[in-house]
Amino acid sequence: xxxxxxxxxEHKKVLPDLEKAENGVVMRFAPNPSGPLxxxxxxxxxxxxxxxxxxxxxxxxxxEDTDPKRVDPDAYGMVAGDLKWLGLGITETVTQxxxxxxxxDLCRQLIEKGGxxxxxxxxxxxxELKQAGTACPCRGQTVAKNLxxxxxxxxxxxxxxxxxxxxxxxxxNPDPAMRDFPAFRILDLPPHPKVKAHVYPxxxxxxxxDDHLLGVTHVIRGKDxxxxxxxxxxxxxxxxxxxxxxxxxxxxxxxxVVLSTSQMRLGINGGTYTGxxxxxxxxxxxxxxxGISPEAVKNAMLAIGIGDTDISFSWDNLYAExxxxxxPVANRYFFVSDPLRVRIEGAARHTAHAMLHPGDxxxxxxxxxxxxxxxxxxxxxxxxxxxxxLKDLFNVRVAWDNGTPxxxxxxxxxxxxxxxxxxxxxxxxxxxxxxxxxxxPEGEMTGACExxxxxxxxxxxxxxxxxxxxxxxxxxxxxxxxxxxx
RNA sequence: GCUGCUAUAGUGUAGACCGGCCAAUCAUGCGAGCCUCUCACGCUCGCGACAGGGGUUCGAAUCCCCUUAGCAGCACCA
Numbered sequence: 244x245x246x247x248x249x250x251x252x253e254h255k256k257v258l259p260d261l262e263k264a265e266n267g268v269v270m271r272f273a274p275n276p277s278g279p280l281x282x283x284x285x286x287x288x289x290x291x292x293x294x295x296x297x298x299x300x301x302x303x304x305x306x307e308d309t310d311p312k313r314v315d316p317d318a319y320g321m322v323a324g325d326l327k328w329l330g331l332g333i334t335e336t337v338t339q340x341x342x343x344x345x346x347x348d349l350c351r352q353l354i355e356k357g358g359x360x361x362x363x364x365x366x367x368x369x370x371e372l373k374q375a376g377t378a379c380p381c382r383g384q385t386v387a388k389n390l391x392x393x394x395x396x397x398x399x400x401x402x403x404x405x406x407x408x409x410x411x412x413x414x415x416n417p418d419p420a421m422r423d424f425p426a427f428r429i430l431d432l433p434p435h436p437k438v439k440a441h442v443y444p445x446x447x448x449x450x451x452x453d454d455h456l457l458g459v460t461h462v463i464r465g466k467d468x469x470x471x472x473x474x475x476x477x478x479x480x481x482x483x484x485x486x487x488x489x490x491x492x493x494x495x496x497x498x499x500v501v502l503s504t505s506q507m508r509l510g511i512n513g514g515t516y517t518g519x520x521x522x523x524x525x526x527x528x529x530x531x532x533x534g535i536s537p538e539a540v541k542n543a544m545l546a547i548g549i550g551d552t553d554i555s556f557s558w559d560n561l562y563a564e565x566x567x568x569x570x571p572v573a574n575r576y577f578f579v580s581d582p583l584r585v586r587i588e589g590a591a592r593h594t595a596h597a598m599l600h601p602g603d604x605x606x607x608x609x610x611x612x613x614x615x616x617x618x619x620x621x622x623x624x625x626x627x628x629x630x631x632x633l634k635d636l637f638n639v640r641v642a643w644d645n646g647t648p649x650x651x652x653x654x655x656x657x658x659x660x661x662x663x664x665x666x667x668x669x670x671x672x673x674x675x676x677x678x679x680x681x682x683x684p685e686g687e688m689t690g691a692c693e694x695x696x697x698x699x700x701x702x703x704x705x706x707x708x709x710x711x712x713x714x715x716x717x718x719x720x721x722x723x724x725x726x727x728x729x
Numbered sequence: 730g731c732u733g734c735u736a737u738a739g740u741g742u743a744g745a746c747c748g749g750c751c752a753a754u755c756a757u758g759c760g761a762g763c764c765u766c767u768c769a770c771g772c773u774c775g776c777g778a779c780a781g782g783g784g785u786u787c788g789a790a791u792c793c794c795c796u797u798a799g800c801a802g803c804a805c806c807a
Contacts, residue, residue: 421732443805466800467802468801470733547742548742550735550742553799560741563757598766705767710769711769
């Protein structure tokens with residue numbers, strides 16, 4: 244506990260100051276459980292998390308499941324799992340579907356205060372009146388009448404579409420979207436997966452209720468919520484509650500991956516994608532599968548910050564963050580794509596000792612036995628190449644006869660290879676390699692890698708001169724790896 | 730259309746509230762070199778931006794206006 248308090252000054256300030264945060268903050272991350280979390284969610288989650296760590300305080304995870312149409316029962320677990328992976332300092336979790344009676348109660352209070360009314364107009368009718376800035380007939384009802392109608396909503400005398408609760412705002416507000424917006428509605432179907440209910444609060448009401456009840460002091464969210472913030476202020480004013488500090492960051496464009504939950508679901512059901520962690524998707528689980536570390540995601544999001552300008556997300560920057568984390572830990576191995584089987588004449592048996600990590604000799608080496616024939620990447624052999632060095636082994640002279648190369652041993656000296664400006668390439672003993680497929684969102688490379696890679700299941704390794712990759716599967720038929728980045 | 734918000738290098742970001750210390754920061758990217766038995770890491774050097782136009786001022790990236798561009802909202806979604 245004391246550690247948590249003293250902790251707050253140890254964090255380097257990476258984000259701009261928040262006003263009124265000196266004595267600690269209470270913040271929240273409030274996803275809708277409609278699918279797994281993606282990079283867009285990570286921004287809100289990481290930013291709020293960083294501020295809580297910077298100032299100290301509570302970090303609430305609030306599951307906003309008040310629209311049964313947009314709730315996927317599986318998503319509760321997926322969201323929890325994704326958040327655990329991200330490694331946030333969540334201090335408590337609440338689920339809105341558990342709290343309906345709280346909202347009902349506050350609604351009654353608001354009606355009693357004259358801040359809300361039950362509207363039985365049909366939609367089109369109300370919209371016309373709203374556009375015109377005129378009050379609908381229901382607006383002038385007495386408190387007693389409204390309370391009666393509210394009761395009829397709750398006991399299901401009214402059916403879906405027949406009544407709703409509206410917040411009294413300012414009908415002369417220049418923005419029609421602000422005028423008497425709805426706070427509760429009736430939904431006969433579908434049933435909510437977690438509670439039996441037919442009266443649901445709309446987001447603006449439940450959010451205000453919970454932000455107040457939970458003591459939220461600062462809200463950081465996308466600028467798509469600016470209008471909601473203005474609407475919510477009316478509710479705060481009716482109740483006389485203190486309004487949190489708001490920050491709205493700009494839109495973040497993300498290219499190259501699918502982010503829309505409905506599109507992802509469609510693709511998964513249709514067999515286009517293998518699952519929520521298909522590497523062509525922008526979900527956190529897809530990033531994880533590709534070998535992106537949660538720290539890299541968080542760091543990239545903090546670097547982006549809370550600016551209110553629209554930005555485009557840079558994969559390069561994320562990869563750079565990830566490389567900082569992964570490079571010191573990833574063991575090195577050879578992966579030979581599109582292998583060419585090559586006999587090397589005149590070479591005695593050799594044993595190569597290649598370092599598992601060039602910066603950490605203590606990790607040891609892997610040994611590769613040369614017995615005469617090796618696998619080398621086809622792309623390294625083109626007419627004109629006269630000499631190569633098989634890394635950590637020896638030099639090879641390449642002779643060309645009518646476009647056909649032949650290979651002969653050409654000495655052990657690294658200095659010779661350097662002097663001849665020979666390329667130092669990765670290779671594998673032909674008698675001791677494992678088939679390996681390296682997949683990236685752009686396509687796949689087939690080839691082979693060192694047998695030791697089997698032991699790196701779920702780890703990120705570096706295939707020398709190719710790039711980092713996460714070992715996703717290893718079985719009798721070979722290894723499947725996902726390309727992370729160079 | 731209406732109501733708002735925003736514009737700094739390829740990308741992200743600092744500076745803007747409190748004009749001069751900004752011929753503009755840092756990261757990433759790109760280029761050159763060094764190091765290195767990887768095209769990784771590390772190191773050195775370099776490239777590259779205040780959207781445009783007016784105004785206020787001794788002085789503007791910073792304040793004001795206009796233009797242009799982008800974005801958000803205008804749902805009984807969150």
